[in-house]
Amino acid sequence: MTRLTLSPLAAGYLGLAYLFIFLPVLVLILFSFQGSAVPVPPFNGPSLRWYAAVLSDPRLLAALGHSLLVGVLSSLLATLLGFLAAYGLARHRPPGARWLQGLLLAPLTVSYLIIGMGLLVTFNAFGVPRSLLAVGLGHVVINLPLCFAILLAQMSEPQARIERAARDLGAAEWQVLLRVTVPLLWPALFAAFFLAFTLSWDEFIIAFLLTRFDVTLPVEIWSALRTGLNPATNAVGSLVFGVSAVLVLIVELVLLRRGEGR
Numbered sequence: 001m002t003r004l005t006l007s008p009l010a011a012g013y014l015g016l017a018y019l020f021i022f023l024p025v026l027v028l029i030l031f032s033f034q035g036s037a038v039p040v041p042p043f044n045g046p047s048l049r050w051y052a053a054v055l056s057d058p059r060l061l062a063a064l065g066h067s068l069l070v071g072v073l074s075s076l077l078a079t080l081l082g083f084l085a086a087y088g089l090a091r092h093r094p095p096g097a098r099w100l101q102g103l104l105l106a107p108l109t110v111s112y113l114i115i116g117m118g119l120l121v122t123f124n125a126f127g128v129p130r131s132l133l134a135v136g137l138g139h140v141v142i143n144l145p146l147c148f149a150i151l152l153a154q155m156s157e158p159q160a161r162i163e164r165a166a167r168d169l170g171a172a173e174w175q176v177l178l179r180v181t182v183p184l185l186w187p188a189l190f191a192a193f194f195l196a197f198t199l200s201w202d203e204f205i206i207a208f209l210l211t212r213f214d215v216t217l218p219v220e221i222w223s224a225l226r227t228g229l230n231p232a233t234n235a236v237g238s239l240v241f242g243v244s245a246v247l248v249l250i251v252e253l254v255l256l257r258r259g260e261g262r
Helices: 008-031 049-055 058-091 097-109 112-125 132-154 157-168 171-204 205-210 217-225 229-261
Strands: none
Touching: 008 097, 008 229, 049 058, 049 112, 049 229, 058 132, 058 157, 058 171, 058 217, 112 132, 112 205, 132 171, 132 205, 157 217, 171 229, 205 217, 217 229
16 A cells, blocks of 8 residues: 655644644643633642532533433434344345435425424424423434435445345245345444434434423533633533544544454
8 A cells, every 4th residue: 555645734734733633622622621710820739629620520421411311312312223224225125215215315404493492392292391301303304314324325335245044944034134134234223323323412402492401511511611611611521522533433433443444
């Protein structure tokens, strides 16, 4: 393989682009360790007092638990439904499969604000109160197309031949799904779940529109920001960013390992 080299101009441009993207995050993390109560220069630290304050705040911990609950359950459901939809369209080719695929992917082109308003109107019409359940259903709506796209892209013809061979050997359809298809697709299932969880973990608009008393962590952070910036909100933001970054890194490592194994 030939190694790609960058010219000094290209390297400088790339460095400035990354600096532009990550500088706000770096400033946020830096001043989360501020020793004083005002997150502005000069930096007075490092100190862990604000992380200790965050981890001892019952409202933030409750919101954290809500985010974890909604993220895990909605991601599991979105991954399951995405897998079943991808399997049905890839393996059985029903009439109008291309139209069904486009319909499933359509929510990716719609803003979260429009989806949230539509869900709010729909839930009000059916008498569903604003709650964590409503937020979870909303997150399934936005994450299902992503899970479907990831899993559909991984359903290849060699896998289909292995599944046909299993049926020829007497395996029932559920055995083909659980013992052949799922093991072959586990990296894609893993990636779909964690990407869906990452989006649910960070999502604010739908969670804000569909909750009332029990709120998720992004909504709680927004409520705290209404009183002004402080190192505690910086600490919460740093923790949220850290969790998201770790999840994305795990997904990248899984997909990279899968690519190397082919």
